Structure formats: C-alpha cells, structure tokens
Amino acid sequence: MSKYLFILLSGIVFYAQSEEIKNMVEFFSYRCSHCANINNKLDSYINKNHVNFIAINVDNNDIAMPTNIMYNVAVDAGIGQQFKSTYFSAVATGMPAYAPATLSYVINQVRTPLFEKLLKDPNEKQLIKQKLNYATQLLAKYPVQATPTFLINDNALVQGEDFVNYLN
Secondary structure, three states, rough: OOOOOEEOOOEEEEEHHHHHHEEEEEOOOOOHHHHHHHHHHHHHHHHHHHEEEEEEOOOOOOOOOOOOOOOOHHHOOOOOOHHHHHHHHHHHHHOOOOHHHHHHHHHHHHHOOOHHHHHHHHHHHHHHHHHHHHHHHHHHOOOOOOOOHHHEEEOOOEOOOOHHHHOO
C-alpha cells in the first residue's frame, strides 16, 4: 500500500512517502462542486485501502440538520456512499441543497429495509446524536475554511480536491 504525507502550501498539495493513511475525516458540503467531483474517487480509495472514514458536513445548521441526520442513518444502514452520491447528483441537476424536497427525493432513491428499521430505532437516534455531537466538536477543533478538507490520521489537515487526485 502506498504511503504518503500531504502538505498544503500556497493552495497546492505536495506529498512525499511517509505514513500510511489509516484514518480520514472528510469535511464537505453538499453545496460544494469540488466535493461532488471527488466523491466517487475518494470512496474507491477508502474501500480499496480499508481506511477508517468519517464524512462531516460543514453545513451544521438547523436547515442542514435533517440531511445530516439522514446521511448518518444511511451510513449505519450501509448505504452512506449511495446517499451522498445521490444527493450530489440531485444538487447537480438543480435541486436545492438542504431543501425538504431534495432530501425526500434522495431518501426515496436509496431507502432499504434496514434504513427504514433504523429510522424507527431509539438506539439509532441516540447513536446519531452522538455522531452529530462528535462532528460539532471536530468542526470547533478544526475550523475548516474551504471544502473539501481532510483530516488525515488525526494530525494532518489537508485542503482541496487535488489531494484526492494524488491517492491511488
């Protein structure tokens, strides 16, 4: 497996051989075309290299919260990437990010029996609350200025979609 260290200088991502990527947090927005552009390639890398991955939407307000909740339920149902890809596609075709109609459309496209079951599970509601609190803590700790931004192995913050182009 390739080992890289990524460094951002003057808006350019540089990399050199270093430690293997084991953990990655992606800070993204459904309003970000750069995030949409790298979504599938990022997912492929994560799956191929068995990276522990968390995606956190930087839009963490009341308007975006229903989408954030449903995304986390989708992750727990094993369809998080499908949800994210479908949401990006919906926004790309002109549906407004975080609008109730967009969220309903995406849910109808990706729902599974497990997703439906988790929506009704009180334990899942508690787990989602914990995940959203963790996301809020990370957003406070790492003030993200642009999306996408990546936290690598809990210690290196890398900004920009070019980062994903260096992954193999």
